C-alpha cells in the first residue's frame with residue numbers, strides 16, 4: 486500500500502483511533518495535534534516510516550504552513566485528508582456564553598479546517614484523493630447550549646457539500662461524517678476537565694466509541710473510486726430525538 490492519510494487531532498479520541506486504523510491497514514499516516522507526547526507512542530508503535538507526527542496548533546496559520554512544508558518526502562503525496570481536530574467549549578446559553586470560547590471554536594472548527602483543506606487541495610486533486618470532514622449531529626439538530634458549536638459543525642457539513650460541487654469531475658471524494666454521542670475526551674474538554682460530568686454523560690448509554698468512527702472513516706475512504714458517501718449520520722442506539730420546547734407565560 487503506498488497511500489498517505491493526513492489526520493488532524495491525532496492525539497486523542499476519533500483522530501487517534503483513525504490513525505491507528507489506517508496505520509494498521511498499511512497506510513502512511515500524518516497525525517497532527519498540539520500534544521507531542523500523545524503522538525510519540527504512535528510513532529514508536531508503528532515506526533517513523535509509517536507515522537509522521539506533526540505538532541502544531543491548527544489555529545496558527547504559519548505553524549500549519551511550516552508543518553506542511555516540513556513533511557518528509559515520502560509523506561508529501563496526500564491521498565486522504567481527515568479534518569477531525571475540533572472541540573466544543575461550554576454549554577451555557579448564548580446570553581451567558583464566553584465570547585473567547587466562541588472564538589476558539591470558530592478558529593479551530595471552521596477557519597483552520599478551511600485553511601488546511603485549501604492548502605492540501607492541489608495534492609488531493611492530483612491524486613484523486615478523499616476528504617473526510619468530521620461534523621456532528623449538532624450540525625442538524627439544535628440543542629440548548631449548542632449555539633456556536635452547532636453552527637461550526639453546520640459549516641463543516643455545508644462546506645463538505647460545497648466542496649463536492651466544486652470538485653465535480655476531479656475524482657476527489659468528500660464526505661461529512663456526523664456522529665452523535667461518543668465517548669472521547671470531548672466532554673472533558675467541553676467542561677474544562679470535569680471528569681464526573683463526563684463520566685455521568687456516558688454512563689450506561691453505550692455511546693459510540695472512537696473505533697466505530699475510525700471504521701466509518703476507513704469505509705468511506707476505501708470504497709470503490711466511483712462511489713461517494715456525501716453524509717453519514719451515526720448515533721448510538723441509545724440516542725434518538727425529543728420534542729420542541731414551549732415556553733408559557
Ligand code: NDP
Pocket residue numbers: 493494495496497498499500517518519520523541542543544569570571572573593619620621622663664665666667668669670671672674
Ligand atoms: P477529543 O477531545 O478526544 O479530540 C479532539 C482532538 O482535536 C485532539 O486530538 C486535539 O488535539 C485536537 N485539537 C483541538 N484543538 C486543537 C488545536 N487548536 N490545534 C490542534 N489540534 C487541536 O474529541 P473527539 O475525538 O470526540 O473529537 C474529534 C472531532 O469529533 C471534533 O471535531 C468533534 O467536534 C467531533 N465530534 C465529537 C463527538 C463526540 O461526542 N465525541 C460527536 C460528534 C463530533 P490536541 O489537544 O493535542 O491539540
Ligand code: 8X3
Pocket residue numbers: 620621622623631664665666667
Ligand atoms: C458532539 C455531539 O450532541 O454533544 O458533536 O453536540 S453533541
